[in-house]
Amino acid sequence: MIENRSLVIIGSGPAGLAAAVRARKSGIDDVLLLEREDQLGGILKQCIHTGFGVKIFKEELTGPEFASRYIRKVKELGIDYRLDTMVISMDEGKNITAVNPRDGLVVYKAECVILAMGCRERARGALRIPGTNPSGIFTAGTAQKFVNIEGMKPGKTALILGSGDIGLIMARRLALEGMKVKAVCEIMPYPGGLERNIIQCLEDFDIPLRLSHTVVRIHGGHRLEGVTIARVDELLKPVPGTEEYVKCDMLLLSVGLIPENELSREAGIIIDPVTGGAIVNQNLETSVEGIFACGNVLHVHDLVDYVAIEAERAAKSAVEKIKGKGKDPKKRIQITAGNGIRYTVPQIIDYYDENEKIKIYFRSSDKLDESRVTVTCKGKNIYTKKYKRLIPAEMEYIKITASDIKGRKVIIEAEKR
Amino acid sequence: MKKEMICIRCPKGCRMNVEYENEKIIRVTGNGCKKGEAYAFDEIVKPMRIVTSTVRVVGGRLPVVPVKTSIPVRRSIIFPVMQEIYKASVKAPIKEGQVLIKNPADCGADVVATLGMEKTGTKDD
Numbered sequence: 001m002i003e004n005r006s007l008v009i010i011g012s013g014p015a016g017l018a019a020a021v022r023a024r025k026s027g028i029d030d031v032l033l034l035e036r037e038d039q040l041g042g043i044l045k046q047c048i049h050t051g052f053g054v055k056i057f058k059e060e061l062t063g064p065e066f067a068s069r070y071i072r073k074v075k076e077l078g079i080d081y082r083l084d085t086m087v088i089s090m091d092e093g094k095n096i097t098a099v100n101p102r103d104g105l106v107v108y109k110a111e112c113v114i115l116a117m118g119c120r121e122r123a124r125g126a127l128r129i130p131g132t133n134p135s136g137i138f139t140a141g142t143a144q145k146f147v148n149i150e151g152m153k154p155g156k157t158a159l160i161l162g163s164g165d166i167g168l169i170m171a172r173r174l175a176l177e178g179m180k181v182k183a184v185c186e187i188m189p190y191p192g193g194l195e196r197n198i199i200q201c202l203e204d205f206d207i208p209l210r211l212s213h214t215v216v217r218i219h220g221g222h223r224l225e226g227v228t229i230a231r232v233d234e235l236l237k238p239v240p241g242t243e244e245y246v247k248c249d250m251l252l253l254s255v256g257l258i259p260e261n262e263l264s265r266e267a268g269i270i271i272d273p274v275t276g277g278a279i280v281n282q283n284l285e286t287s288v289e290g291i292f293a294c295g296n297v298l299h300v301h302d303l304v305d306y307v308a309i310e311a312e313r314a315a316k317s318a319v320e321k322i323k324g325k326g327k328d329p330k331k332r333i334q335i336t337a338g339n340g341i342r343y344t345v346p347q348i349i350d351y352y353d354e355n356e357k358i359k360i361y362f363r364s365s366d367k368l369d370e371s372r373v374t375v376t377c378k379g380k381n382i383y384t385k386k387y388k389r390l391i392p393a394e395m396e397y398i399k400i401t402a403s404d405i406k407g408r409k410v411i412i413e414a415e416k417r
Numbered sequence: 418m419k420k421e422m423i424c425i426r427c428p429k430g431c432r433m434n435v436e437y438e439n440e441k442i443i444r445v446t447g448n449g450c451k452k453g454e455a456y457a458f459d460e461i462v463k464p465m466r467i468v469t470s471t472v473r474v475v476g477g478r479l480p481v482v483p484v485k486t487s488i489p490v491r492r493s494i495i496f497p498v499m500q501e502i503y504k505a506s507v508k509a510p511i512k513e514g515q516v517l518i519k520n521p522a523d524c525g526a527d528v529v530a531t532l533g534m535e536k537t538g539t540k541d542d
Contacts, residue, residue, distance in 0.1 A: 048483035048531065049469045054427065062469055064483050064532035068513060148471055151481035176470055176499055196425035200466065204492060388432060 001106055006322050007031045008096055008110040010087050010263065013042020015295025016116035017070035018308035022315035023114075024077045028322060032108060033074070033081035034098055040074065040081065041067035042118055043141070044304070046148045049169055051196070055305035066304060090263045092288050112318040115264055115278070115286070115293040116311065119257035119300060121166075127255060131218030134225070140166040140254040147173055155250030159227055160184040161215050165193040165302065167254025172201035174250075181205070182246050185213040185229055187236055190367050192254075192393050194302055215251065216243065224249050259297045267291065274343040275299040281332075281348045282358045283317035284310065292318050299345050299361075302395055327352055333408050340364055340371070340414030342392060349410070354403035361397045364390035364414050372417045375400055377410040390414055422460065426452040437461050465489035469531070470502050472517050477509030477534045484517060486526035497522035509536045 006028050009016045012035035020033045039045060044052070047063030054060055057069065074081065085100040094110040121139035136155055138146075144166065146152045158174050160167045163186040171181045184202060189212050191198055202209050210229065216238050217228040231242040259276040261269070270287040272279045277298040278286040285292050294314035295307040320326055329350035337344050342365040349358055364371075368390040375383035375398065382404040390396065398412075418438060424431040433447040435457045445457045459465060467489050471481035490498060501521035511517070511534040518528035 045532075048471065048485075050467050050485065060467070062483060062485055062531040065513070068532065148483060149479060149481070151471060151473065151479070176468075176495070178499075178503075195423040195430055199423075199425065204464075204466070204495075394430070 001103075002095075002109055003106060004109050005030050005032045006111045007114065007318055008094075008108050008112075009033045009114045009116055010090075010096070011035065011042060011116035011118055011295075011297070012040040012081065013116060013118050013295065014044055014066070014070070014304045014307045015118070015297070015311040015314075016042070016114070017067065017074060018311035019114045019116060019294060019315040019318075020079050020081075021070060021073045021077065022312040023319055024079050026316065026319040028319055031079050032110075033079060034085045034087055034096075035081060035083050036086045038083050040071050040083070046141070046145050047169075048148050049173075052304045055303070056308055063304075070308075087263060090267045092268045094267075094288075094290060111290065111322050113291045114311075114314050114318055115261075115291065115297050116295050117260045117263065117297045119259050119296040122253070122256040122258055124253060127161075127253070129215055129218055131227075132220055134218070134220035134223050136220070136224030136249050137218070137251045138253070140164070140170045140252045143250070143252050144170055144173065147177060153177060153179060155179065155224075155248075157182060157248045158250035158252055159215070159229070159246050159248045160252045160254060162186065162254035162256070163191040163193050163198075163209060164254040164256065165197055167252060168193045168197040168201040170252055170254070171207050172205060174252075175205040175207065179250075181207045182248055183208045183210050183213075183229075185210045185215060187212065187214040187232055190391060190393075194393065214238065218251065219245075224251055227251055257296065257300050259299070261297060264291075264293070264297075269293075272343065272347055274337070275345065277345075279347045280345065281350045282346045282356075282360075283320075283350070284314040284346070285317060285321075290318075290321060299343065302393065306395065331408060333405055333410060335360065336409065336411045337362070338411040338413035340366065340368060340390075341373075341412050344412055349402070349405065351402055351405065354401075356402040357399050358402060359397050359399050360412065361395055362412060363392050363395055365392065367391045368414055368416055370417050371414055373398060373412065373414045375410055375412050377405055378407045380406075382410070386417065387414075420461070422457060424448060424453045424456045426456050433457060435461065464492040466492050466495060468495055468498050468502075470499065472502055472528070472530075473506040474511065474534055475506055475508050476537050477511065478537055479534065482507070482511055482517075482534045483531045484528050485531050486524065487516075487529050488526045490524040490526050494522055494524045498524050498528070502528060509534050 044063035044067035052066035089097045096108045157180045226247040230238040278293045292314040294311040333349040431449045436443040513533040516527045
């Protein structure tokens with residue numbers, strides 16, 4: 001069975017929900033939202049803490065509340081969605097093969113596709129920590145699901161490796177539920193998560209943050225009994241003689257997220273090796289025409305509000321394409337992440353209109369106090385912005401005007417002032 | 418006394434220097450707006466937090482429902498509030514925003530559901 005659709009959105013987390021609502025409101029009647037779980041909302045379902053919606057709703061909501069605002073809109077607008085539906089393949093012709101228990105195997109032929117599949121977590125295997133393989137080692141998000149959705153306690157005493165936001169949030173969550181959190185170890189000399197989480201998740205609960213520390217060995221038979229931690233040097237190598245044994249029956253890993261781009265690769269979409277997401281232009285269109293990407297499948301965000309804003313941008317672009325308003329660009333400009341910049345999104349600017357203001361999101365590659373971000377093309381500075389502090393954990397953006405760009409290449413750099 | 422502090426009232430995260438004595442703020446610098454002064458006062462004089470957790474559910478689609486305190490509560494009262502949350506158990510169905518525990522530990526806030534929860538066997542479709 002083949003169904004034709006103007007727009008298919010894969011994933012119903014914050015990106016998919018926001019994109020679906022925006023596209024439907026812009027007049028696309030046959031939006032289809034595909035979700036592999038049995039509820040809409042994606043990761044928001046298990047993020048029961050507050051901090052969502054400050055930008056969009058001007059109030060601080062929990063994850064489930066943020067999701068339900070969009071889910072209500074999806075239902076009010078009569079947007080078609082399929083739960084329990086797993087997309088198993090996608091090709092460059094935008095044929096999407098999906099399976100679910102009700103319809104069996106279905107192929108959707110889409111005019112446009114929005115990728116909103118989000119991320120999965122890096123697991124122990126990616127870290128190559130020596131030692132045994134006992135139970136009690138969880139990614140932070142898995143532990144979060146156990147505690148917040150299934151109502152279980154995954155252990156009694158925890159050590160958390162990685163100070164990403166999920167790890168910090170889980171440190172507080174375990175402490176609240178009466179579990180002991182011995183420490184959060186971070187291999188880098190600075191924390192990976194947002195400042196508010198350092199204060200409200202660690203300092204409030206007297207949980208030590210051990211910067212420049214990592215886990216060097218795992219101990220235990222059937223169940224985790226403890227881990228050995230050690231300090232690392234500037235090259236992130238463990239320093240002999242600094243080992244400490246920490247007794248614990250849980251090790252939570254908050255060591256990074258990996259955009260889930262198997263489907264994108266299959267469709268021939270070019271992936272940025274740094275972000276792990278698609279290479280896109282300012283309309284968030286990937287290298288395959290008519291396929292757009294937004295949210296954590298494109299690059300990892302720190303705030304869900306930015307995910308929703310990005311998703312609306314992708315939806316707007318897809319709607320223009322479907323309505324035939326898409327134009328051909330006059331030229332294509334490559335953005336290079338130069339010194340001090342880890343990556344930019346978009347990576348490409350398509351030049352349509354000289355007055356267009358182009359928003360470029362970026363992360364710095366290191367902590368830079370009193371710094372300056374510059375954009376140059378053909379050796380000439382076309383933009384400068386000063387920052388009190390840049391840290392890789394916090395995404396920033398700049399806005400440049402299309403007419404300032406001469407040539408086909410711009411370089412964005414960050415340096416100390 | 419001096420304390421370096423990052424305002425977390427909005428995602429901008431202004432880096433502030435706060436001078437204070439006992440529980441009196443003398444000077445706040447580095448804040449981008451008035452919210453910064455208020456934040457410094459709150460953090461030093463009376464830190465408040467919204468507590469989020471889960472409450473056990475009987476007969477619901479899931480075994481627990483996410484909850485929050487309706488307004489921020491004093492940081493020092495978080496664990497007494499949690500004691501009440503541990504003890505609580507509510508019957509499905511539950512509406513989003515429904516009060517599940519009234520004024521636990523006399524904290525001045527109610528514990529409310531942040532998710533609607535249908536009875537077991539029903540499905541959102």
